[in-house]
Amino acid sequence: MQPVQIFDDQDAIVTDALAGHLTRDHGEDLALLDGFPHIKVVVRGDPEDDKVAVISGGGAGHEPSHVGWVADGLLKAAVCGDVFASPSVDAVLAGILAVTGDAGCLLVVKNYTGDRLNFGLAAERAKTLGVKVAMVVVSDDIALPAADQPRGLAGTVLVHKVAGYHAAKGADLDTVVARASEVAGAVRSMSLSLATCDLPGQPARSYDAQAELGLGIHGEPGVEKVTVEGAQQAAALLVEPLLERLAADGVSDDTRLAVLVNNTGSTNPMEMDILTRAVLGSALGERTGLVIGPAPVMTSLNMYGFSLSVLPLLPGVEDALSEPVTAKAWPDVSVPRQPTFRPLSEEVTAWQFSASSDAGREALVRDVCTALVEAESDLNALDAKVGDGDTGTTFAGAARALLKAADEPSLPMADPAQLSLAVGRVLASAMGGSSGVLLSILLTTTGTRLEQGDPLPDALRAGADAVIEYGGAQVGQRTMLDAVVPAIDALAGGGSMDDAAAAARRGADDTRHVESTTVGRSSYLASDALTGVVDPGASAVATIVEAAAAART
């Protein structure tokens, strides 16, 4: 991990981040309290409304907690401290006074001494001013079963959601406190990390184990050193103790659960999806009625890990958790299900061509393929000078596949348009590298145009244009186009196949004078390596056109 280092003033990280957060209109009427930067409080809405204000906060470094939850149906204020440091009593009191009306307020506090004391004293001071204040402490961590004071982890956001839901519905303070207390009393969490977080500007603490189990949210060591061997095993490291704890709590096996999958910071979205699948495939999955996340909800800066929180779906909890909110950071709340599958169109893999015979065209195909097989070592030698020496093998491999298709027989020899399409299909699967796809594009487009009635030169021109469009090269850049386009030009000008063959060879030969290019294999080489060497792809195309011309005569 790299320490957090994109900031201008280490002492102002939180204030600058909050100011940054509020340089955009989130549609929530967000404001900072004056007293900023010492008092770092984000508030929303009309402070005079008649609804209970749910307020939370704590040290920064857990984004989107808590500023991300200042939104309708969640928090009315977030009180921020510095990174991993509790806000001051004055800051909490300022938050309370800014958003609390006659209905009173609920403080949702994670169980850390600093937060408990500072929010607690602020609550008592607010009471001296006649404000109705209640406080619910969240201590959802199960990592230390004997702890008198379990830490508050990601489960805290479920308390925000349920409390915010009831407050928004107009419930009175006693009701909001009761619902919040039920969730705080029932939610259980545990976390796992493969790399700790790095405090701004400070070098990282190294783990002396691959992973740690049972961490708080401030980068402190976990209670156990573990090894992560896979997603399912990692999920099990949390699922098993959580299920044991639910049993010890007296939660019956048929109680459905909400499961919050929290990204602690820098875990990759794919890993989070893989983990979520592992969790839902575990014994916990069978009991999961609602999945929340995966998402970063309670992070520890850039910690590489995840946590699981489980909450029995007590009466009313599912509705409260599922109610949509506008807060952008609020995670997906969804019902688990098996992935659904839609049938694949048969046309993707079907060989939609009917074999037919045409002696002349079959001879042409066979002669061209034979010429490519015979040119294999020469083309490889040419490519060895400017590439990885396999152009001959690539073209010869495709030629052998076409000869096999002619033998089966499976090629629609009687129909030039269909034949062009069919050869394109064979090349797409039998010819590796970009050249296989490019030739397939050329032949597929040509075939389509022939189907539409275009004369061969026009159809080929459309094919070459598709190669230019999709491949990104132009004539003169040491690619197959340097043989393809002159040959088409010759045909389009009324020339014979022999004229086309001569034009293709001339074009290929001229590539030896192209000393630099920005596309294709030659773009990786210096000009002195290129000078005097014919592009092997262009040479292969010339060989094709020459063999075709010879077969015609």
Added chain:
Amino acid sequence: MQPVQIFDDQDAIVTDALAGHLTRDHGEDLALLDGFPHIKVVVRGDPEDDKVAVISGGGAGHEPSHVGWVADGLLKAAVCGDVFASPSVDAVLAGILAVTGDAGCLLVVKNYTGDRLNFGLAAERAKTLGVKVAMVVVSDDIALPAADQPRGLAGTVLVHKVAGYHAAKGADLDTVVARASEVAGAVRSMSLSLATCDLPGQPARSYDAQAELGLGIHGEPGVEKVTVEGAQQAAALLVEPLLERLAADGVSDDTRLAVLVNNTGSTNPMEMDILTRAVLGSALGERTGLVIGPAPVMTSLNMYGFSLSVLPLLPGVEDALSEPVTAKAWPDVSVPRQPTFRPLSEEVTAWQFSASSDAGREALVRDVCTALVEAESDLNALDAKVGDGDTGTTFAGAARALLKAADEPSLPMADPAQLSLAVGRVLASAMGGSSGVLLSILLTTTGTRLEQGDPLPDALRAGADAVIEYGGAQVGQRTMLDAVVPAIDALAGGGSMDDAAAAARRGADDTRHVESTTVGRSSYLASDALTGVVDPGASAVATIVEAAAAART
């Protein structure tokens, strides 16, 4: 950075992640195409509807691109390859055929050879099957001004959004292509990274510079090595070339811009907010009409960096970008503004007490404070055995502040309730550590109860209960409570202040027998360090009660 390592099967990372993504109901009717895992395509909605299908995709590792955008108003299908590898032609064709009706489809492709060729050939094959297909290639990177084929970066998602908007409105394919092409032709992006991404299971490439400028999205080196000195300077490294490029493009200075602030993977949300503020404070900010993000939209696994994309707000673009979508990962689209401030309640900082005199009570306060000042070195010596040796100084400092307040005079000596509240206020600001907050809680709650008419023992009991609630300790755990509660018990039982003082001292002395505890300073020590040592906080409280009793007599 730690390499991505939470997975079960390295070859199945993308398929397991997609399966995980679809184990939840996103409300978008998402499905995987059969042919999974070789064909990794996520589709939505009714394939037979009459709207243009916008389809995108590419290698995995850029989440939430592209699966996160399969949603109403964005994409109808995302075609995924392996990590940083283009999907196959068959996969793209399968995606096209699964979601394209008579209205046809638009493929939005980032400008990488593999994607261009595989999407291109799939498009040509789809045309042979009678499907209307168009393709728009996005090449928004400006890092290499001379590049024939600039790479596709985060600006691609703006093409998705505008194309998806018009498709959802029922526009025909030509219109969707025209709108998408306008955006693809006008959007410009550049990125900066402080640490590269780590491919699954592979050790990280180390930077030989602190940061790199002008990167693609596949972990390749940037075009320039740079040093990040701060957020404003980091923002300027991207803003300046972007503005130069817009000028070179002929965009006039008064054209308003959309600015996308993209997190490339593991950059902290606070850093992203600080960066966004820096961008909006730069010369680019003056021209910004719409901010998109900050959010991870086009990531490179866990790359620590960010990119900026700028798009002139062509007619209609602002509406298309601003239209809400249900896709959870879609970033905030907002109008920049200055943070708004709400006034701080004066009651937070106001000294709401009126000085008054009462000779007896003033003597009591002074005597207690003098006793604490005199006990400073003894209490420090006691604390040195079990803590950091500053308990005496902490209490003496508070005592000196109270003596100063008495001298001013500012304390409401004539009113016991107000005096308790006022001393609580002084302690909250003048007495450091947890003990200052705890004593302030005790006195604030006591004062509130006295105001309400409670007798002193009851008021003190409520204060002690608040200390227990917020502080989390119980009697018998080597804290101040071991002196406080016996003293209250004595008073509540009808005892005198002398009885209370004796009880407090007895309680303090008894803490020497408490050999272990789970709270407070002593929880960090082994029992042999505690045995025989009186808790210094409890001793200080006993000193206070003794001095108060002596002053009364």
